[in-house]
Amino acid sequence: MSLDNAILGWLSTGPGSGYDLVRQMDLGLNWFWGAAHSQIYPRLKELEARGLISSEQITVGTKLEKRVYTITDAGREAVRKWTSEPPTYPPNRDNERLRLIFGDHGDLKAMRRHFETHLDHYERRRESLQEFVDVLTSRQHPRIEQRIAAAMSEALKEITLAAREMAYRGDLRRAEFEIEWAKECLAWLDDFERRHDLGETSGTDELPASVSATGT
Amino acid sequence: MSLDNAILGWLSTGPGSGYDLVRQMDLGLNWFWGAAHSQIYPRLKELEARGLISSEQITVGTKLEKRVYTITDAGREAVRKWTSEPPTYPPNRDNERLRLIFGDHGDLKAMRRHFETHLDHYERRRESLQEFVDVLTSRQHPRIEQRIAAAMSEALKEITLAAREMAYRGDLRRAEFEIEWAKECLAWLDDFERRHDLGETSGTDELPASVSATGT
DNA sequence: CCGACCATGTAATATGTTACATGATTGT
DNA sequence: ACAATCATGTAACATATTACATGGTCGG
Structure with missing residues (x-):
């Protein structure tokens, strides 16, 4: 999935939470991939299950729990492999x-x-x-x-x-x-x-x- | 659905079969919407059920059955309504x-x-x-x-x-x-x-x- | 008679959107 | 205290892709 690659790619530039990704994707128009949070959170879980990222629970204030993800070596390798393949061009939908x-x-x-x-x-x-x-x-x-x-x-x-x-x-x-x-x-x-x-x-x-x- | 509108729009320029649409969409790179036949045929049925298009069975040779669709007035009206709305811009996915x-x-x-x-x-x-x-x-x-x-x-x-x-x-x-x-x-x-x-x-x-x- | 193309469908799976749901923190 | 924003999730639905499936026509 390209969304997975977008997530991995972004995490390859530094750790971040699901919410950080959400903001990149919907507020930052500067981004080349868009996704809703409802799509991102499940993907993060799966990427972690596949060992491409790891997470750490952080507590903000007293109760607010936040999960910060970091890319693993396997994840880095996946990014490298994916980026070295030539781009693909989906059908136009305009x-x-x-x-x-x-x-x-x-x-x-x-x-x-x-x-x-x-x-x-x-x-x-x-x-x-x-x-x-x-x-x-x-x-x-x-x-x-x-x-x-x-x-x-x-x-x-x-x-x-x-x-x-x-x-x-x-x-x-x-x-x-x-x-x-x-x-x-x-x-x-x-x-x-x-x-x-x-x-x-x-x-x-x-x-x-x-x-x-x-x-x- | 925009696919529906693409189909209706195309049929608004003349009658055609599902296969004709498939060719427009995957062979003709000149087209602004792409879809596989597996997506097109069910949509044609639904558009017909909604009264936006009507179809006529034609037999080619002795047995080959082919369904030619024609847009109805209701369909034409739907196209007119849809095209008069301003375009929308989906998130980038590049x-x-x-x-x-x-x-x-x-x-x-x-x-x-x-x-x-x-x-x-x-x-x-x-x-x-x-x-x-x-x-x-x-x-x-x-x-x-x-x-x-x-x-x-x-x-x-x-x-x-x-x-x-x-x-x-x-x-x-x-x-x-x-x-x-x-x-x-x-x-x-x-x-x-x-x-x-x-x-x-x-x-x-x-x-x-x-x-x-x-x-x- | 065979290959290229015509012609239409379904099923399973993957991906994406919208709605529903909850609660905390921070600054004013 | 109230609003904006942080933070994370699930469920239902819509859309798109890939694979499976079948058979006919037409020209050489």
Whole structure:
């Protein structure tokens, strides 16, 4: 399971609790894998049962129990094995594109909303990635710095940093690309509306007559 | 379910069998949703039970039975409703990036294989998308042309074509971007190996001494 | 007559989401 | 004391993958 590998990979950069992982995955948009806590806790148990991680119970305050997991040598070996296999590419599942290509009924308001949502989504993502990349580049990311400090050679230190720069900067540019695309689509829409004199129609759906091919 | 919407959307461009859908989804890389036949057939039954599609049994040759589905008005309405909602963005699940950031153990061969796999994957995808876009732009795609022909107004015809141009050309550029990224990563690797005099080491894993932080 | 492809299904398993459930800590 | 957040779990349901299963058609 890739979720297992995401967990192991993250624990390979330092110990952490299930809750830490949850936060990485749902709050940190900067992360390449997402999962709900209901999926994470059971996996941690199983990884421990398989000997890939070990845990230690910690009590916060008087009663709050917290379990901190640490990767084992077997776990480290599993990460190494998994990362040395080439990436796999699951089938595309893009509800955004699907909605776009089948939403060609002439509802211009919906199309506009579509592109604006896309733009907004990737602008947020860009911002959040930009912040992460800034932290990374200014060498302020604690877990990554730890990993660099632990590296045995200059070459390994460089690889550790470079791998992340490539990954996160690549994603940043992906986000920038999506923003650009959404803006171009919006520009097309603007032009379309101008050409079809739909500048200030407002109120009802645009193209009211032409839409009724099937009945609305 | 988005799979249902993908099926409905596709059937909204003309009737087709389950097998036709299977081919769209696994052979045609040009498609924005992927699903196995084992998932498609049961969904078709359910969509029919819900009255969103209807089917007709056709016999090919003497015995081979084939079921051709046609979207109903209720189905068309469902597509319209679904496409007018803004897109949603599921959590990222990118095993490629995950492998990259946690695969920083100094196995340069694995890193190279990683980038080459990425490059290869997106070059194939680009090619296949390019073909599709060419067919689209030269107005040779039968289903899309049918849909354009059925559109009630010039404005709707334009939207039908433009939505697909935006979607597919956008994906084409995505693929081109990934190719560019992979090439840059490979260039970094080349440079890294040059700087660390690992030009012609061959045989064993690169960086043999420095890797042994944990064992191996 | 044989291989490639057409055509459709079920079952078991794996993975992911949403809802339900509980209680502690920390800062204000 | 109250809210936000820490912290961990289970159950039900939805979705997706892999394996198992069967048989027909068509062209060479």
